[in-house]
Amino acid sequence: MGGTSIVRPPPRLFFYSSYFFQIKKFSKFILPLNALDSFAQSRDYFIMQDINQIVQPQEFAWIENLALDEINMDESGIVNINGHLNPELLLEESSIAFMNNLRDLFEAYVQRFNQYRGKSNSPYSLKLLKISGSINDFMLFRNSIRLIIARKSFDVISIGFLANGKDVYGARLSFNDQFGSTNIHEIRAHLGPFNKITWRFNNEPVDLDALVRFYLTEFVVNSAR
Secondary structure (H helix, E strand, C coil): CCCCCCCCCCHHHHHHHHHHHHHHHCHHHCCCHHHHHHHHHHHHHHHHHHHCCCCCCCCCHHHHHHHHHHHHHHHHCCCCCCHHHCHHHHHHHHHHHHHHHHHHHHHHHHHHHHHHHCCCCCCCCCEEEECCCCCCCEEEEECCEEEEEEEEECCEEEEEEEECCCEEECCCCCCCCCCCCCCCEEEEEEECHHHCEEEEECCEECCHHHHHHHHHHHHHHHHCC
């Protein structure tokens, strides 16, 4: 046949053409493809960053001691493979470390109190003293009041007041308590799974800074008179 033949586009091409027409028509409501791709990549990046975050050790003392113990074993020829399974040994070490941390905090706060209160040798200053015959028991002293912090055993730390050299009692826990009417407080060790040791008062975990703040405040307000 003569004449010019007309070639119609395949239906599929017409569909794509219509699709892109619709995108162009409503483009102000649709994010650009490169923006969507960038957003997806950024989310993947943050997710990977969270998954691959490196966990840093909280303390190295135990691994350092493990290495030193191995050196001692090599030199002495004595092998101890059960030390880490001995609860009394673990609690002994933990109680000493707990007391050292307590003393460090008390000492820092006592120094700051004396700095703001006046001269360190004035009658108003607080004194922190080591108790002789002990590993690291200590006490606070002012006027006739003493706050004594001592290891009663490897898993119990006692905290109490001594007044006039004879009256022994604990700190008040509520507004209704009278000073001198409560028993000495005991902080007890709790040995959990995998030898994790926590120190507790009335079966509640103890926050070290909160403990020091509570007892030091009680000591200051009652030794000022």
